Amino acid sequence: MTEKVLLVDDEKKFLEAMGARLESRGLEVSTADSAEKALEILSREAFDAVILDLRMPEMDGIEVLKRMKEKRPEVQVILLTGHATVGAGVEAIKLGAMDFIEKPADLDFISDKIKKAKEKKMLIVDRMNHERFMDVLKRYGN
Amino acid sequence: MDKSDRPTGLGFFGAVIASISHEIKNRMAIINEQTLLIGDLAQASVTGRELDPGQLVELADSVKTEIHSADQIIKNMNRFAHSVDNFERQVDLGEVIDLTAVLYNRLAGMRRTQLEVHLPPKPLVVNTVAFFLMNLVWLCLDTALERIGKNRTIHLGCEEAADGAIVWLKADLIENDMADAISQKDMVDLMSGIGADAVFIPERNQVRIFLPADTDLP
Numbered sequence: 001m002t003e004k005v006l007l008v009d010d011e012k013k014f015l016e017a018m019g020a021r022l023e024s025r026g027l028e029v030s031t032a033d034s035a036e037k038a039l040e041i042l043s044r045e046a047f048d049a050v051i052l053d054l055r056m057p058e059m060d061g062i063e064v065l066k067r068m069k070e071k072r073p074e075v076q077v078i079l080l081t082g083h084a085t086v087g088a089g090v091e092a093i094k095l096g097a098m099d100f101i102e103k104p105a106d107l108d109f110i111s112d113k114i115k116k117a118k119e120k121k122m123l124i125v126d127r128m129n130h131e132r133f134m135d136v137l138k139r140y141g142n
Numbered sequence: 143m144d145k146s147d148r149p150t151g152l153g154f155f156g157a158v159i160a161s162i163s164h165e166i167k168n169r170m171a172i173i174n175e176q177t178l179l180i181g182d183l184a185q186a187s188v189t190g191r192e193l194d195p196g197q198l199v200e201l202a203d204s205v206k207t208e209i210h211s212a213d214q215i216i217k218n219m220n221r222f223a224h225s226v227d228n229f230e231r232q233v234d235l236g237e238v239i240d241l242t243a244v245l246y247n248r249l250a251g252m253r254r255t256q257l258e259v260h261l262p263p264k265p266l267v268v269n270t271v272a273f274f275l276m277n278l279v280w281l282c283l284d285t286a287l288e289r290i291g292k293n294r295t296i297h298l299g300c301e302e303a304a305d306g307a308i309v310w311l312k313a314d315l316i317e318n319d320m321a322d323a324i325s326q327k328d329m330v331d332l333m334s335g336i337g338a339d340a341v342f343i344p345e346r347n348q349v350r351i352f353l354p355a356d357t358d359l360p
Binding site for chain 2: 011013014017018020021024055056057058082103104105107
C-alpha cells in the first residue's frame with residue numbers, strides 16, 4: 001500500500017519540489033504551507049507520516065507537533081530543520097516526534113524514514129483497535 | 143533596572159548570524175530540491191516519461207532566483223561583519239538603518255509583521271559606532287514586535303535633526319509602552335556607548351533615538 005505523507009513548510013517552492021519528487025517515488029503527498037493549514041488537513045485526513053519544518057511563521061514546529069499529537073496520537077512526525085541541534089532534537093523526541101532531520105535532506109533517507117513511520121503507525125493503530133475491541137468485550141460480555 | 147534576556151554585544155552578533163544562517167539554509171534546501179527534481183525528470187525521460195521543457199525552464203529560473211537571493215543574504219552578512227571594523231567612524235545613517243531592517247526582516251516575517259523603512263533622500267552622515275547602533279535598533283524592534291497590535295507594521299526611519307540625527311521607530315502597540323523598555327540597563331548601556339539618548343512618545347507610539355552631532359565616543 002502507498003505511503004501517505006503530509007509535507008509542512010512555509011517555503012512553497014520547497015514544498016512543490018519535494019512533493020513532486022516524493023510523488024514520483026510512488027507516495028501520496030499532501031502539502032501545507034502553514035501550521036494552521038496543516039492542522040486543518042490533519043483534522044480531516046489521516047497520514048502515515050508528517051514531514052514538518054521546525055521553524056515556521058506564527059507557530060513553531062514544536063508547538064505544531066504537540067497539537068498534531070493531540071489530534072492524531074498515532075501520527076508519526078519527522079521534524080525537518082536548518083540546524084539539528086541536540087537540545088531541540090531531544091525536546092522534539094520527548095514530545096513525540098519520530099525523528100529529526102537536517103535540511104537539505106537526502107530524499108532516499110527521508111523515504112526510508114517514511115516507510116518506518118508507516119510501520120510504526122500501523123502498530124499503534126492495531127494496538128488502539130485491540131484496546132477498543134477489548135473494551136467492547138468487557139462492556140457487553142463474551 | 144534589570145538586564146533583560148535580549149541579546150547585546152556578542153550575543154547580538156550571534157543572534158544575527160544565526161538568523162542569517164537559517165535564511166541561507168532555506169535557500170539551499172530549495173536549490174537542492176529543485177535541482178534534484180530536474181535530475182529526476184531527466185531520469186524519468188530516459189525510461190519513456192514525457193519531458194515538459196516548460197517545467198524545466200521554470201525550475202532552472204527558480205534555481206537562478208534562489209541563488210541570487212542567497213548571494214544577497216551573504217552580501218548583507220558581509221556588510222554586518224564589517225560593521226565592527228574601525229568601531230568609531232563616520233557612517234551613512236540611512237545605510238545602517240537599512241541594513242538593520244534587512245537583517246531583521248526574517249524575524250518580523252516569522253511573526254507576520256511588515257517592516258517599512260523610511261530613509262532620507264540623501265546620505266545622512268554621523269559619527270557613531272555602527273555595531274552598537276544596530277544592536278540598539280534591533281532591541282527596539284524586538285520590543286516592538288513583542289507588543290505590537292493588530293496593524294502589524296513597524297515603521298523604522300531616520301532624519302536629520304538640528305544638532306544631530308534621529309532614528310525613529312513607530313508601531314501600533316497593544317500592551318504597555320516602550321518607555322520601560324528603553325530605560326532598561328541593556329538599552330541604557332548601548333545608548334551611552336554611542337552617546338545617544340532615547341525617548342518614547344506614547345501619543346505617537348514612537349521611539350526616537352537622538353544621536354548628537356558632536357558626540358565624544360568613549
